[in-house]
Amino acid sequence: MPNRLANAASPYLRQHADNPVDWYPWCEEALARARAEDKPILLSIGYSACHWCHVMAHESFEDPEVAALMNRHYVNIKVDREERPDLDQIYQTAHAMLTGRSGGWPLTVFLMPDDHTPFFAGTYFPKTTRYNLPGFKDILTRVAEVYHAQKEAIRQQNAALLEALSRTLPARTASRPAMDRALIRRAIGELAAIFDEIHGGFGTAPKFPHPAELELCLSRHGTGEAETGVEMARLTLTRMAEGGIYDQLGGGFCRYSVDQFWTIPHFEKMLYDNGPLLALYADAWLATRESLYEQVVAETAAWVMREMQSPEGGYYATLDADAEHEEGKFYVWDREEVAALLTEQEYAVVAPHYGFDRPPNFEGKHWHPRVAKSLKLVAEQTGLPLARCRELLASARRKLFEHRERRVHPGRDEKILTSWNGLMIRGMARAGRVFRRCEWIASARAAADFLREHQWRDGRLLAAHKDGTSYLNAYLDDYAFLLDGLLELLQAEFRPEDLAFARELAEALLAHFEDPEHGGFFFVSNDHEPLILRPKPGPDQATPSGNGIAALALTRLGHLLGENRYLEAAERTLALFYPAMERQPSAFSSLLRAMEEHIAPPTVVILRGEAAERIRWQAVLDEVYAPHRLVLSIGDYPDLPPTLRRPVTAKVNAWVCEGVQCLPAITDVEELRRVCNPRKIV
Known part of the structure; x- marks a missing residue:
């Protein structure tokens, strides 16, 4: 029974x-x-x-x-x-x-x-x-x-x-610490000390993606600092994209690699990995224009919409590692099976490219595809033009993917988790903005609408949704990640209802999670069931730190709206965790990003004017990697907050602010481009 x-x-x-x-x-x-x-x-x-x-x-x-x-x-x-x-x-x-x-x-x-x-x-x-x-x-x-x-x-x-x-709870110091950007350089140094300079990633097997740390590393691009962090991010993202941790046929990343080479993953696919990685690869493409990163973003976004988005809009949680009670069975291949599906020329390209011409790499009897040899080298060895190799690889991948689709799929956990949806909303909105892909932005918008309709009740979030039922009192991560996702979605497509939702989330964070006396945010709300501990987590784990993302998002929303309460709550959070950050800065990448924008406020650009021209102006700004810039292109909406109420004229105007310092209206897009070049950090 x-x-x-x-x-x-x-x-x-x-x-x-x-x-x-x-x-x-x-x-x-x-x-x-x-x-x-x-x-x-x-x-x-x-x-x-x-x-x-x-x-x-x-x-x-x-x-x-x-x-x-x-x-x-x-x-x-x-x-x-x-x-x-x-x-x-x-x-x-x-x-x-x-x-x-x-x-x-x-x-x-x-x-x-x-x-x-x-x-x-x-x-x-x-x-x-x-x-x-x-x-x-x-x-x-x-x-x-x-x-x-x-x-x-x-x-x-x-x-x-x-x-x-x-004693795991952080303790407030007697005096407010003087925050120093040197902590970021120290964090990069600590990460460099455990960096795998051959295969990328931090430490040895098992290897995890660590998107929060990689995002901090990539954010050094264009700052005038040493490029060590950027190179660590670039090598890791490239090796991961070429490895078996990335689904070479269907897109999306598995949770981790069991080896140091990114070859054999633990085959489960988690929404919480793929949301941050989508945003990270989009930003890496902006910084490097590496075509591989664009391919990864396109394939992963397609996988998300194909397999992980519910008809109602919310994103599902996970895909199982197992199919038919065997780990990886859905993803691995027999060499003879591959050869039988492809033409002779297709196999001549695919076999060396994905390693089918080598000994089996999974349990001694199967092959899991990874980029074993570059397409350029395959072209040289086969004598085929590189363009022809690309065509053959594309046709072969379509055949293998279509054949794989007929297998028994891994189980899918169709819970819709608010926090993980926040991460994916940010990833899809960011990728859509970078690559001007309206369907990706629409996907993020549908998820945000789902959460607002089903998970937001009486000024509070619920953490999970399944089979038409929303349940469980939400956690810090639910509020922080969704607030961060909405701030990215607002930049991809400004809607007043998203801004109002973001403000309501911020108010709930302060009312139910903040420790106003000591600073920081508890993981559970002040009306949660009593447990043996009320944690206040600071370091990044498999997901970014809820305190770090809350501090970052509140800093940004505070500058957008001119709301000092949000800025002060973020500052109290940073002050609470600063002693721990000083001891091991590399464990606090999300809080370090928040600290950087506390020290030097983000650049806020407000665009008003005729819609088509505003789109062109925003595209000019979005073509440059600028991790500390927010761009809102706002139509003719009534009842905007005072900080966003800029006059709408026939021509586009841009208002650029850093903190409380704002420039006069800019009426020429080339002047805007010059003014908004990424800042150098001395």
Whole structure:
């Protein structure tokens, strides 16, 4: 019989509905039962696209013997980390403290029934001992024995753990720090020290994209500073685009590469990676005019609209790593299969280009496409003109893609998450503005409209949407990422309703998330359910820092609207985190970008006048990479905020401001081009 997860909104929870485990979602009923029966809580956190979550489910949660042990000794709670990032964040931190190791998914944590403090934790456990890991069956028995025999010792450990968790909150310094742009140079230096100068990326395997860090690196372009950061961004973006972490046939990036060469990914595709990467590759194209980046943007945007956007407009969350219970099965190839689908000439180009002429690179028997040899070198070796090689590659890719489309597709988690939608709205709007692609801007607009209609109620956001139902009190990231996305969408297509929505989001951020006494923003609102910690995260993780994006977006909106409350809240946030930023600046790329615009306000350009000519003027500005500039092309709308109320005349006029300093109206587009050249930083 299905358990309590059968009616859950989360596809991940529903995947466990037929387990013999007596699962609960995180709810008061489960917590009350644990207290009443004096049973520890077994908390299992994962998500639908997670390969090792599926492995543990098949090995243990579907096994009647294991389930019997779980049901006998524990109250079992299953959590989708994409729905409850608050719980995941807290218990990942606790896992690191208890084990001295980084966490991951599935996360397996044993909690006290009264206060929900964790006393034992791990990630994936095999059913029986292997991989140098203890068996889950043995752990279930042993942890239950320890809980009942050593409660007092556990409570002493828990008191120390809670004290350690409280110390993760940043502490305000006695005096307001003097912020220094030198921190950015130090951050670039720290990143350079762990940079892979051959293959790009930071550190060794596994390699993650790190878009926040790469965005900071790329932002050094045109500043007059050393180009180390720009070169790190360029090499990494190129190697990723050529690698197997990028879907060479269908577009879009996987979550990470299991090797240092970007060859074999963990095959899940996450919305939260691809939104920031879309914006980053568009900006990298502006800075370098590298045609590969334009191709990546076009293919990824097409994938987003084809596979990740709901008919109602919102973007879905993830694509699974597995198909037919095998990781990567949808994406990998047999060489004979490829050869049979292509003409002899097509295969002669594709085989060396994508590495089919080399030994298999996936599990010793399959091939996963990556750019193994440049098309230019293939042309030289085959004796074919380069243009002909491009034609053959294009036709071959179409055939392979069409054939792959007939395979069983990976599962898709069709939750619509507000925060991740904010990231993708920004990515699609940015890419659409850079490449003048109206359909991409329309995609971002549809998602923004969906969120405003379904996720915004009585001045508050909801975090998730599935099957027509919006649910869960939203988190800091939901407000910050959506506000940032709206600011980009306003530059791609100004609509008064988007500006009003942005202002409402900012007001809710200040009312429900800000710590006005100490500065910064809590991850959960002031009316969220009580948890063992109310986090206030600062460093960037797989997604950018909510505090960093909130500070950046509030700084920009504050300058657009002349609203000092937003600027002051951003400054308080920067002041709170500044001591931590000084200790390890490379961990705070988003906050560093906000700090830079706090020190030197962004350039704001307001265009008013005849519509067609305004479009031409904006195109002149948008053809240059200028990460600290906002351009709003505004039609003849009534009731604009005072800072945007510029006269509309027959000819286009431009108003350029930095902070409170504004130039007289500019009436010549060439003068505007000269005035708005990216600033040099001395």
